[in-house]
Amino acid sequence: MNSRTRKFFSYYKPYMGLLFADMACAFIVSAITLILPLCIRYITINVLEGERPDALHQIYTMGAVMLALVIIHTVCDMFIGYKGHVMGAMMESDMRSELFDHYQKLSFRFYDEQKTGQLMTRTTNDILSxxxxxxxxPEDIVISLLKFAGAFIILISIDVKLTLIVFLFLPLMAVHAFYFNKKMNAALRKSKDRIGDINAQVEDTLSGIRVVQSFTNEHVEKDKFAYENERFVYSRKEGYKSETLFAEGMSGFTNLITVAVIVFGGAAIANASLELADLLTFFLCIGILIEPIQRLVNFARLYQEGITGFDRFMEILEVEPDIQDSSDALELAHVQGKVEFKDVSFKYKEDYDFVLRNVSLDIKVGEYVALVGPSGAGKSTLCSLIPRFYEVNDGEILLDGMNIRDIRLSSLRRHIGVVQQDVYLFAGNIMDNIRYGNMDATPEEIIEAAQKANAHDFIMELPDGYETDIGQRGVKLSGGQKQRLSIARVFLKNPPMIIFDEATSALDNESEKAVQDSLEKLTDNRTTLVIAHRLSTVRNAQRILVLTDNGIDEQGTHEELLALGGTYANLYNMQLKI
Structure with missing residues (x-):
C-alpha cells in the first residue's frame, strides 16, 4: 500500500464507528435482498404447488415475514442514505480544513507560481466529489460482493448450466469496464483542470474589473472566458462520451444476460429439466445479480471522479513548505531589533539571475534606515527576507545575533510589523480590520491605535464609524484611508521592528502627510526599514542605503549622500525637476 493509498483511507479513522454501522446496515440490506426471492420460491413451490390445506395461513405468515424484512430493509437503507452521506461530508470537511491549513504554511515562492482560481477549485470542486x-x-463494494456471491449460490443450486451461461458474459464485461474506466479517468482529470482554469479566469477578471471597465475591454475578457469555457465543454464532451460508452455497454451486457436466461431457461422448461417456479426464482436472482453489476458501474464512475479529485488534492498536500521551522527552533521572548545580513544572496528561481548578491548589512537597535534605488534593485526583496517570506540562497540573516532560521517562524513574524504599498484589507468592517493586528485587543485599544495612525477622525465621519463595512479589499475607502488603517493595524501589533514598503508612493500630498506623520510616530524606539520611492519622505532617516544592481552602492545620511554627488544625488535631483 503506497503513501497516497494510506492517506486516502486515513480519513476514515475518526469515523470508524459510523463506518462499521454503515457496513452492518449494508450487510443486512444485502441479506434481505437475497432472502426475499427465496420466500417467494417457498410460496410458489411449497404452498401453491403442494396444495396444502393451510396454504392461506402459510401465505399470510410468509407475507408477514416479508413485510418485516421490507421494513428492516427500508430502515437500514435510510440509515445508509443519511448517516453515510453525513460521514462523507465530515470527511470532506476534514480534508478541506487540512488543505486550507497547508495553504497557509506555503511560502510566497509557491504563490508566485499559482493561480488563485486553481487553488480554490482544489479546495471546493475536487474535494466535493x-x-x-x-x-x-465501501457500501457499494460490500453490497455488491454479498449480493453477487449470494445470487451465484442460489442460481447454481437451481440450474448449473444456466448459471454458467450467464457467467460467460462476465469476462467480456470486465474487459469492457477496464478499458473505458481508463478513458473516463483521463477525461475527468482534464475536466477538473479545465474548471480550475475557468475559476482562475473569473477570479482574475473580477479582481481587475475596474481596470477592465476603465479600458472598455469587456470584450477582451469575454473572449478569454469563452476560450476557457469552450475548452471545459470539450473536456466534458470527452468525459461524457467515455462515460456513456461505459454505462451503456454494461447495460447492453445485462440485457443480453436477460435474453440468454429467457432463451435457455425456456428451452430447459420445454425439455422438462427446469420447473417454472425455479425459472421465476432464477429471474428474480438474475435481477439481484445485475443490481451489483450496476452498483459497480456506479462505483467505477464515483471512483474515477473521486480519485481524480483526490490526486489533485494530494498534489498540493505533497508540496513541502520550503520555509519551515527547524526541529530545535526557538521561541523569542524579547526582541531588541538588531539585524545583520552576512554575505546574503538570493534569487527567485533556480534558473533566474540573483536579485541580491553577497549583501552585508548591519542595522542597529532602534535605527531608522531607508532603502532607495531604481526599480528592480532588490529593495522589497531584501526586506522580505527578514521575516522569511523567502529563504536566502546563500549567507545568513541574524536577529539580535541569532540566525533567523533558528527562530520559530510564528515568533519571528510576530515581532516584525510590515506596512505594504498595496494594502490588503479584508471584507468586513473597520474594527475587525484593525483588530487583525492583535485579535485579543479591546475596542479601546483599537481606537487608540487608530488615533495614533491619524485614522480616528475620518473613521468617525463614516456612516457607522468603526462598524462601517468597507467592501471587498476596502474598495469604499481612499488609498490614504486604507494605508492609515494598515498602519493602525501595526500600531496594535506593537512590534519592535517595522518594515515600510513604499507606503506613501501612491498617495496625494495631503494623504501622504497624514500617513507620514503616523509613520514617524510608529518608528519611535523601533528598528525601522523604509523602502522609499519619494526620496523627500526619508530625509530624516538616520541612514540611507542606495541599492543598485551591484548591491549597496552608497550609504549615509541625506546630506552626506547629496555631498557625495553619486547615485542618490542624481535620483534626488531628478525628482526635484519633476
Missing part, C-alpha cells in the same frame, strides 16, 4: 466516493465506496 470525494463525499460520494467515501460514502458509497
Amino acid at each position: 470525494l463525499t460520494e466516493l467515501y460514502h458509497h465506496g
